[in-house]
Amino acid sequence: MTPREQEFLDYVQSGGQVETEDWMPDDYRAKLIKFIEMHGNSELMGVLPEREWILRSPTLQRKLALTAKVQDEVGHSQLIYRVVEDLGKPREQCLADLISGKSKFHNVFHYPTKTWGDVGVIAWLVDAAAIISQKALLKCSYAPYARIMKKICWEESFHILHGRDVILTMMLGTDEQRAIVQEALDRWWGPLMQFHGNPIAKEDDPMYVWRIKSQGNEEARQQFLDGYVPQIWELGLTVPDPKLGKRDDGVWEYTEPDWAELKHVVTGHGPRTAERLELRRSTREETEWVRRAMLAEAA
Amino acid sequence: MRDQVQKILEMADDELILGWRNSEWTGIAPLLEEDVAFSSIAQNEIGHARALYELAGRELGVTADELAFDRQPEEYRCSRLVELRLVPDWAATIARHYLYEQADAERIDALKQSDDLKLAGLAAKIDREEAYHRMHAQMWFDRLGDEPRLAAALEELRPLVDARGEHTPEFLELWEEMTSVRRSLAGATW
């Protein structure tokens, strides 16, 4: 590391903030772009499993709430890609890399949604897992990203309430509805446990070293379990992990998640990966003429 | 059924189905910024439908959701214009948006004059939101200008603006999907 890079490292590690025009080490810039881009990709891909259910929402209220939630996610991807673009990678390039499989998005968005129960579980628990990471990003050393995280966290707060409302309504409903929720939870638990990534020590995680992330993976997962397992259990739902429990010292124990599955999925081999990327690719192709019309004498 | 309730349902059904069709663009619109904007328009339309169903529902003794979801396909009074599935054709989408907003403006103006104060009041509220829809449609209309796709779409869609009666096969597919979860457990609360 050069002296200038070391100085930068000391600066961010003691809470220093970086703006778009500041000097930054090449490695910092590259890691930042990759991390933020993956977040943007995830918001955009997260839209696809949910939008099918907009069309099937069983009440007008749910239809409106779900449309607004998905709209927020698209809005988040807009905010995020703008940050990436100002760091030097144009939005069009990000979208092209997403579609070609060159860049990644979070594991949870590679899985199918099968019932209305999934809609509730995703909004309640997947969004909860995401918001834990997002709150930690409020302290990101790269200030433009930290600033948009404020807006993102504010908008996510209603998503979780909507999810909880969907679940609670079903749990108070019929036996079939309760069974639907349990079945969805059983399917989503594995991906949820993998969501925060394998428990690499934060000192070994370059994202933490550069203070892009302010929290280690295991820390995030523990926070998730601590916050949400009690909420799950108090509704009479079970978690499909017989080892899951909280020790006396406050640490949650659980069956080791399938890290091989996580790697397999995020490298583009999830059950719905190909289909969803194809939908993105084809709609982009069909609407290419619109972007050209917008570009024509942009002024 | 009273004439007025008929008219309310006609508008509510148009707004519901158009809102449904417009919400099909959420997540896959041509530009991210436009995706967000167009989704608001779709939500407003569903919101208008809901308010209109609530009004009609009070007359008929049913809830807005029951009117929106629990009727048989042949009981809906929407125009063929709104039933068409236009994704991923943005030119057709804008053409329909433009044509619909024009026709709707006239309809809303008439309702604002209604003797029924509740209806007139609701129409005024809807109109204030629709003002943004009209601005948005005009903005795109101006931007796409001479684009031949737009001209072609306008020509094709114009005759359908007030074409009511028989539904398109697409509408039946939409109805199936729209009511699928609700029909799976009749009477359940969601």
Add this chain to the structure above:
Amino acid sequence: MGAPSHAGGSGLIYEVFRQERKGQAFAHAGSVEAPNEEFAEAYAREQYGRRGESAALWVVPREAVHEIDDFADELQKNYHRVDGYPLKEKLGRARELAAKSPHGLSAGAG
């Protein structure tokens, strides 16, 4: 604001400033990409106001925003700042002096 004023894709970048409540300052909220002012306004309205979270917005083309982040203060110009006035010691001495003359400080008073 040295980042490109043209987006990599469709258009121009417009900065959005947001006033949360009447009376508050406008703060930078983010940016939107649009082909012109009209679209930029529509998009800013949606991204930063659809939930009634803003009382008002300013939408400005990026190139119209000029950033200044260098200032020269080489010669310790503290005469016009609060840190140029350490009064504690002087105040202490003035109080001591006043205490020795209980009936006022007129020069030569008995």
